Amino acid sequence: MVECGINDYAIVNSIITRPLGLSEWQRTHFEINPVYGDWSLDGKIYDLYLHDLLPILNDKTGFHYVKLSDIAWKGFDWTPINDTNNQSFHITAVNPGCVYYRAWMWNAKLPWHFKHDLAHECIVCDIEGVGEAFQRYDLPRGMRQVGTNDGESYTVPTKYFSDALKLEEKHIREGDLLTDTYHFWYVAKSYDDCCRNESIYPLGQNHCKEYARRAIFYYDEYLNYTQNYRELGYAQGINEMAYFTLYAMGDLYRYLGDYEKAMDCCTRAEEFCPVRNEHIVGLAECFREMGDFESMKIQTERLVDVNRKLPFPEYYFLINNNFYIDSGDYGKQLHQIACENT
Numbered sequence: 122m123v124e125c126g127i128n129d130y131a132i133v134n135s136i137i138t139r140p141l142g143l144s145e146w147q148r149t150h151f152e153i154n155p156v157y158g159d160w161s162l163d164g165k166i167y168d169l170y171l172h173d174l175l176p177i178l179n180d181k182t183g184f185h186y187v188k189l190s191d192i193a194w195k196g197f198d199w200t201p202i203n204d205t206n207n208q209s210f211h212i213t214a215v216n217p218g219c220v221y222y223r224a225w226m227w228n229a230k231l232p233w234h235f236k237h238d239l240a241h242e243c244i245v246c247d248i249e250g251v252g253e254a255f256q257r258y259d260l261p262r263g264m265r266q267v268g269t270n271d272g273e274s275y276t277v278p279t280k281y282f283s284d285a286l287k288l289e290e291k292h293i294r295e296g297d298l299l300t301d302t303y304h305f306w307y308v309a310k311s312y313d314d315c316c317r318n319e320s321i322y323p324l325g326q327n328h329c330k331e332y333a334r335r336a337i338f339y340y341d342e343y344l345n346y347t348q349n350y351r352e353l354g355y356a357q358g359i360n361e362m363a364y365f366t367l368y369a370m371g372d373l374y375r376y377l378g379d380y381e382k383a384m385d386c387c388t389r390a391e392e393f394c395p396v397r398n399e400h401i402v403g404l405a406e407c408f409r410e411m412g413d414f415e416s417m418k419i420q421t422e423r424l425v426d427v428n429r430k431l432p433f434p435e436y437y438f439l440i441n442n443n444f445y446i447d448s449g450d451y452g453k454q455l456h457q458i459a460c461e462n463t
Contacts, residue, residue, distance in 0.1 A: 208256040214266040222437040224257045225266055278321045285311035302347055309339030313369055333373045340366045356392040361438035364393035371403045380407045396432045398444040405455050418459035424452030
């Protein structure tokens with residue numbers, strides 16, 4: 122059982138809790154269903170990923186906040202959560218090799234619904250003029266959403282491939298690809314995520330390379346559309362999505378064996394977010410595969426620089442914490458390889 126530091130707080134997924142245990146109302150009305158994510162309330166099954174659940178909690182529980190999925194915390198400062206005027210909270214999400222923020226706690230006194238989405242759970246605040254642009258308060262890192270590798274994204278090999286095809290078809294058919302830039306980018310990311318598992322495709326590596334090229338196409342078009350990058354050729358300011366887009370393109374070009382384009386993309390990425398390390402890893406990996414260990418060492422010396430620490434939470438878009446000296450070992454491993462070969 123999880124203990125909370127605030128009255129009227131709910132965690133929704135495998136448990137719903139108040140301090141020191143379930144309330145009498147919860148014991149009476151909720152029954153944990155063995156199917157992950159489902160709840161039985163008054164004889165009816167509710168799926169957490171449908172919009173039915175939030176109005177039910179609003180109407181029947183009196184909770185101030187609703188949190189999707191299990192969390193872990195240690196020595197957490199609950200003060201910000203005591204301010205029930207906040208619309209939602211950003212919670213630190215930790216997956217294997219990745220740390221980021223997600224708005225996974227919402228004020229249950231406000232009207233919410235989940236958008237029907239083919240690939241993601243997108244919550245919307247039903248206040249005029251708010252929608253998806255609701256306020257997000259960054260909680261301290263002491264509370265963490267802990268991800269695992271046992272969900273559908275890992276157990277169904279074709280999941281990302283299906284996401285890519287569905288998203289691409291939907292937004293082309295509905296004509297909103299250029300206005301829904303979130304999903305514009307995620308078409309590219311879904312093709313990126315599905316292009317390295319040769320065993321699941323009948324054409325093996327040829328299939329993978331084609332999906333890698335398609336990911337590059339969408340990343341490049343997204344970058345040009347949102348940043349006018351093809352014309353300007355430089356960053357107009359710090360932008361983590363643009364940074365990750367160029368880094369991802371570099372990684373895909375490396376997969377395709379085009380090291381010149383890979384290194385060009387990684388080099389260009391830096392001006393969009395100079396404090397991040399992913400592009401440096403990309404350059405180091407290119408030089409390693411090319412056998413240029415002197416150039417590799419120039420890059421890995423940056424990775425083991427004690428001043429290049431994990432920049433989270435100031436920056437938080439899909440950061441690979443294995444690439445930073447204070448949160449992972451991959452940079453050190455690359456540097457050791459470079460040193461042993463020079």
